[in-house]
Amino acid sequence: MSYEHRKARAVLRVLDGQGRPVANAHLHLDQKSHDFLFGCGAFDAIPYTNEKKGDPFLGDRMEKWLRLFNYGTLPFYWGRYEPEEGKPAFENRMNAARFLTGRGVRLKGHPLCWHTVCADWLMQYDDKTILDKQLERIHRDVTAFAGVIDIWDVINEVVIMPEFDRYDNAVTRICKRYGRVPLVKEVFEAAKAANPKALLLINDFNLSDRYAELIRDCLDAGVPIGAIGLQTHQHQGYMGVEKLEEVLRRFKGFGLPLHFTENTLVSGHLMPGHIVDLNDYQVPEWPTTPEGESRQAREWTEMLGLLFEHPQVEAVTAWDFTDGCWLGAPSGLLAADNREKPAYRALEGLIRGDWCSEGEIVTDENGCARVEGFKGMYALTDGTRVTDFHLCADTQSIEVVMEQARS
Numbered sequence: 139m140s141y142e143h144r145k146a147r148a149v150l151r152v153l154d155g156q157g158r159p160v161a162n163a164h165l166h167l168d169q170k171s172h173d174f175l176f177g178c179g180a181f182d183a184i185p186y187t188n189e190k191k192g193d194p195f196l197g198d199r200m201e202k203w204l205r206l207f208n209y210g211t212l213p214f215y216w217g218r219y220e221p222e223e224g225k226p227a228f229e230n231r232m233n234a235a236r237f238l239t240g241r242g243v244r245l246k247g248h249p250l251c252w253h254t255v256c257a258d259w260l261m262q263y264d265d266k267t268i269l270d271k272q273l274e275r276i277h278r279d280v281t282a283f284a285g286v287i288d289i290w291d292v293i294n295e296v297v298i299m300p301e302f303d304r305y306d307n308a309v310t311r312i313c314k315r316y317g318r319v320p321l322v323k324e325v326f327e328a329a330k331a332a333n334p335k336a337l338l339l340i341n342d343f344n345l346s347d348r349y350a351e352l353i354r355d356c357l358d359a360g361v362p363i364g365a366i367g368l369q370t371h372q373h374q375g376y377m378g379v380e381k382l383e384e385v386l387r388r389f390k391g392f393g394l395p396l397h398f399t400e401n402t403l404v405s406g407h408l409m410p411g412h413i414v415d416l417n418d419y420q421v422p423e424w425p426t427t428p429e430g431e432s433r434q435a436r437e438w439t440e441m442l443g444l445l446f447e448h449p450q451v452e453a454v455t456a457w458d459f460t461d462g463c464w465l466g467a468p469s470g471l472l473a474a475d476n477r478e479k480p481a482y483r484a485l486e487g488l489i490r491g492d493w494c495s496e497g498e499i500v501t502d503e504n505g506c507a508r509v510e511g512f513k514g515m516y517a518l519t520d521g522t523r524v525t526d527f528h529l530c531a532d533t534q535s536i537e538v539v540m541e542q543a544r545s
Contacts, residue, residue: 139447141493142205144174147510149539152501152518159505160540164240165520171208171242173513174446174532175397176489178203178209178471180243182459199476203459206471207484210238211399211455212287214279215243215255223259227281235286240525245287246426248399249341250276251325253302253309260308265315268308273328280332289337291367291399292329293322297344297352301515304415312522319355341399345385353392355392365452366392367399373409373416373467376437383442390450397453398445403437405430405461405479416465426461426468426479435480438471442488456485485488507538 140143154159180203186196203210212234213219220226235245251272262267280290299321300313313321322340329338340356340363366389369379389396389428405426411418438456445451457463460470471482495511509516513530523540 139443141447141512143449144446144512145495145510146495146513146531146533147508148529148533149535150499150501150507150509150527151517151535152505152507153525153537153539155539157539159503160501160520161503161505163501163505165499165518166502167499167509167511167515167516167518169494169511169516170526172489172493175193175209175244175316175455176207176485177209177211177251177453177455178459179455179457179463180205180207180212180234180238180459181463183212184230187233187237188230195476199472200461202472202476202478202482204241204243206482207302208242209244209246209453209455211246211248212238214250215252215256218281219256220257220275220465221297223257226279227259230486230515232286235283239286244289246291246339246508247279247283247291249280249291250329251292251321252294253299253307253313254295256309261306263308265312269312269316269321269324272309272312272354274326275326276328277332280329280336284333284336285453288335290329290339291323291341291407293325293343294341295343295445296322296340296530297342297346297348318352319359322352322356323359323361323470326356326363330362331487338362339365339367339397339399341369343369343371343400345370345388348387350388353389356415357392361541363394365395365397365458366396369400370398371402371416371457371464371467372437373399373402373404373419373469374411374413375408376403376433376441382441385452386448390448395452396450397450397455399453399455400457401441401442401455402457402464403481404435404467404469405434405481406468408425409467419465421466424462424466424468426473430468431480435484438481439484440486441486446488446493454492498527 155534296318302310413419445454458469460472461468461474499507501507516527518525524542525538527536527538
C-alpha cells in the first residue's frame with residue numbers, strides 16, 4: 139500500500155528567541171498528532187468526568203484511549219440527553235468534552251436527529267411542533283458546543299427512517315410527513331446556521347445504492363453535507379477488501395470526504411447470518427476468545443490500512459473501545475478488564491509506529507532544513523529548546539522559533 143499522499147514536505151526555517159537563524163544545528167523532530175482522524179467512541183469520558191470522576195479503573199481506560207486516538211465521538215441521543223423536556227444534560231457532556239479537547243482530541247457529537255433513542259415526550263405534540271422542536275434542539279446544542287464540538291452527525295439512518303416500524307416515534311412521524319430529503323435539508327440548514335464552521339455529516343448503516351441515491355437527491359436539493367458517514371458494524375463477520383472497495387467506489391464519486399463512523403469487528407463467535415436487525419441478537423454471554431482476538435487484530439489491520447490508503451477517507455472510528463458495550467459484543471480493543479487485546483496493539487503499531495514520523499534534521503547556515511513526514515503536528519527540539527509546527531500539504535515553507543524547553 140502507498141501512503142505518500144498522507145505525507146507532506148516543507149522547508150523548515152528555525153529561529154531563536156531573538157529572531158536569529160539556528161544555524162548548523164542537529165535537531166530532533168517527533169510527530170505528536172495526525173491530521174487524519176483516528177477515532178473511537180469516547181463514551182467512557184462521561185462517567186470519568188462526572189459521577190465517577192477520578193475513578194482509577196476508568197482512568198486507566200482513558201489513558202489507554204488517549205494513547206491511541208485523536209478523535210472521539212460523544213453521545214447526544216435525544217432521549218438520553220434530554221429525558222425530560224427542557225432539562226438537557228449539558229454540563230455532563232461539556233465536562234467530558236472539555237476533558238478530551240484539553241488533551242488535543244477533536245470531537246464529534248452523535249446524533250442530532252434520529253428515530254431511535256428519541257425523546258418520548260415529543261409524542262404529545264403534532265407533527266409541525268415536533269419538527270419545530272427538532273430544529274430548536276439542533277440550534278441549542280450546536281450553538282452551545284461550538285468551538286468544543288465542531289463535527290456533528292446531523293441525521294442518522296435516514297434510508298430506513300420513514301419505514302421504521304418497530305415502535306412509534308416522533309422522528310419517523312415527521313420523516314413520513316415531510317419526506318426524507320426535505321427533513322434532511324431542514325436539519326442540515328439548522329445546524330449550519332448554528333455553527334457555520336462545523337463539519338456536518340449524514341450517517342447510515344445502509345451502504346447500498348439507496349443511500350447513494352439519497353445523498354445525490356440531497357445534494358441536488360442544496361443540502362450542505364460536509365462529509366459522508368459510513369457505518370460498518372461487522373458482528374456477522376468481516377466484510378473484507380472486495381466489499382470495502384465496492385463501498386468506496388460507490389461513494390467516492392460525490393467528491394466529499396468519507397468518514398467510516400462506526401466500525402465493529404468481534405473477537406468472539408460471529409452473530410448468525412440470518413439475523414436481519416443486529417439488535418435482535420441477545421445472548422446471556424458473548425465471550426472473547428484467543429482465536430477471535432487474533433482474527434480481530436488481522437481484520438482491523440487490513441481494514442484500517444485499506445482506508446488510510448484511500449485519499450478521500452479522512453476519519454475511521456472504532457465504535458466500541460471495550461468489550462461488552464453495544465449488544466454485549468466482544469468488539470472492543472480492550473477486554474472488559476482493560477486488558478489490551480491484540481487489535482489494540484496492532485493499531486498502536488500503525489498509528490503510533492509505522493504511520494508516525496520522527497527523525498533528525500540538520501539546519502544549514504540560514505537555519506533551514508527540509509522535512510518530510512506524515513501530516514500532523516510535530517515537536518522540534520535541540521535538547522534544551524523546543525517548538526511545535528504543523529506539517530501539511532498546503533505549506534511549502536514553515537518558520538518556527540525555538541523557545542525554552544517546556545517541562
